[in-house]
Amino acid sequence: DVKVTQSSRYLVKRTGEKVFLECVQDMDHENMFWYRQDPGLGLRLIYFSYDVKMKEKGDIPEGYSVSREKKERFSLILESASTNQTSMYLCASTPPGVRENEQFFGPGTRLTVL
Amino acid sequence: QKEVEQDPGPLSVPEGAIVSLNCTYSNSAFQYFMWYRQYSRKGPELLMYTYSSGNKEDGRFTAQVDKSSKYISLFIRDSQPSDSATYLCAMRGGNAGNMLTFGGGTRLMVKP
Numbered sequence: 001d002v003k004v005t006q007s008s009r010y011l012v013k014r015t016g017e018k019v020f021l022e023c024v025q026d027m028d029h030e031n032m033f034w035y036r037q038d039p040g041l042g043l044r045l046i047y048f049s050y051d052v053k054m055k056e057k058g059d060i061p062e063g064y065s066v067s068r069e070k071k072e073r074f075s076l077i078l079e080s081a082s083t084n085q086t087s088m089y090l091c092a093s094t095p096p097g098v099r100e101n102e103q104f105f106g107p108g109t110r111l112t113v114l
Numbered sequence: 115q116k117e118v119e120q121d122p123g124p125l126s127v128p129e130g131a132i133v134s135l136n137c138t139y140s141n142s143a144f145q146y147f148m149w150y151r152q153y154s155r156k157g158p159e160l161l162m163y164t165y166s167s168g169n170k171e172d173g174r175f176t177a178q179v180d181k182s183s184k185y186i187s188l189f190i191r192d193s194q195p196s197d198s199a200t201y202l203c204a205m206r207g208g209n210a211g212n213m214l215t216f217g218g219g220t221r222l223m224v225k226p
Contacts, residue, residue: 105157
């Protein structure tokens with residue numbers, strides 16, 4: 001079974017702090033994604049990566065950056081956390097091609113910024 | 115207006131009922147249509163997907179796509195309390211690109 005793990009289930013940070021969210025997948029997938037999930041808004045794509053050291057902006061990249069130094073690991077960075085970044089953050093991975101329909105998600109990190 | 119619309123619910127049904135979950139969308143370029151299920155405090159998991167119009171059945175679940183109406187449905191027969199979850203529709207393809215566009219999700223509660 002594909003496993004996608006995220007470094008923390010719950011995180012509380014203060015405004016202005018730098019926040020790192022880590023995601024690791026164990027199935028050698030090329031594609032990795034970061035989403036945030038807010039009530040009524042569904043999942044919104046922040047950043048994605050098709051390969052090591054490669055990144056592309058999603059729909060809402062402002063205030064975020066990412067790093068992919070190894071194929072299995074994709075990190076989301078909040079440079080200076082703000083209260084409007086309080087949300088559930090979900091990481092996902094998928095192999096290329098038609099199987100991109102099946103994204104494998106981690107359990108999520110619920111981030112609260114005070 | 116959002117690209118994919120989904121009634122947030124909650125939808126509460128008795129065990130054994132037939133459940134109908136629906137999404138409407140505005141981008142006619144979408145070609146792949148997915149349904150994900152998300153249990154509380156978990157990430158979403160893919161239930162099934164269809165390509166273009168038509169029906170697809172998998173056990174108690176049937177996915178239906180009507181591209182002419184830009185409307186997709188997920189039917190659950192003989193619903194069980196274990197089906198209680200949030201159901202998210204997602205779409206991609208064509209000149210809409212390879213990224214998934216998600217609906218907001220419908221929360222379903224099946225009562226014993």
